[in-house]
Amino acid sequence: MKTKPANTDFLNGVPELLILSLLSHRPMYGYQLVQAIRQSTNGTLEFGEGCVYPILHRLEAEGLLGSKREMVGGRSRVVYRINVRGRKQLASTTTAWQKIVEAVSHALHGGERGEPGLA
C-alpha cells in the first residue's frame, strides 16, 4: 500500500504558516484547506491530509484560530477562522520566514565568501 508521508513536521513550521495565511483570506473547513494548500503550492507539498487536523486543533488551542460547526453546502462542517492574535502571529512568522529564505538563498548563491553557489 502506497502512502504519503504523514509527518506533520514535513517542514518545521511551514504547515502552520500556510494554514494561517490561507485562512487569512477566508474561513475554511479542513477539506477546503487541504485543497487550497495543494493549489497554492502547485502540489509541491505532499502530506497526509489527515495530519492537517492536529495542526488546526493546536493552532486553535494556542488561540490563533476559532472554529465553529456550520452548515456548508447542506452539510455540517467545522469551519476555521483566523482571529486577531492569529493575524499578528502570521505577520511575525511571515517576516521571519522571509528572512530565512533570503539568508538561505544568499548562502546557496555563494554568500559573502564569494564561493560558487549550488545553482
Place this chain on the structure above:
Amino acid sequence: MPCTEANVANQDWLEEVQRRLAESNLPPAYIRRFMGELADHLEDVDEGNTSMEADVSSRLGDPNQVAEAAIASYRRRSFLGRHPTAAFLAFAISPVVPGFVLGCIVAAIICPAVLTGGPVASTVYSILCIVPSLLACCLGIVDVSGQAPPGVTLIVIGIVSMLTGLLAATGVLSGIVAFLYCKLARRVGMSKKWMLISCVAVAVSMLPNHYDGTCLSLLEFCQIVVPLAVGWWFMRHGRNHDQLQLAS
C-alpha cells in the same frame, strides 16, 4: 474502486485511527471531534474524488501516523505534555504529598494513640469530630437551647461520626486523590502509564509509617487498594468507552 468497497475501506481506516487514539488516553471528547472531522473529510473526498487516488491511506496518510500526529499535537498543548520532567514531578512525586497528609489524618482517626503525638493531630481529629455535630445543628437535629439532645439525635450523630471516620479510614479520600490525578492525566492527554504511576504513588504514600513488612489491617489494606482500584478502573473504563464508540 466500487462505492461500497470504498466505504468499507474508509470505515476500516477510521477504526484503525480510533483504535490507536483509544490506546493513547486522549480525552474522549477530543477523540470524538477528531474522528468527526476525519469522517467529514472522507465524505468530501468521496464526493469530490476525480479518480486521483482511490486508496484512503494514500490521501489521508497511514492511520497510525495520523493518530500519532494527533496525539503528539494534543500533548504539545499542555506544559506537562511538553516537559517530561514536569510530568514526572506532577504525576510521580506530587501524589506523595496529599497521600502522606491523608495518611496522617486517617492515622489520627483510627489510632487515638497518635493524638498524644502533638497538637496538629489533635486539631485535625477535633475538626473531624466537630463537623458532624455542626451539620446536625444546621439541620435542626440538635436542640441548641441547652437541653440535652434526645436519644435519637445522639444515635444520628454517632452514626454520622462513624461514617465520616469510616469513609476516611477506608480510603475514600485517597481514592478521590487518585481519581483527580487520573482525570488530570486524561485531560492533558498523558499516556495511561502516568495514571498508574500516580495511583501507585498515592497507594505507597498511604502505607503506615510504622509499616514493617508484616500483615496490614483491613482498613490499612483498603487505603492502599482503593487508589490502585481507581487507576485500574480508569484504564478499563477508557477501553470500554472506546469499544462502545467503535461499535456504534
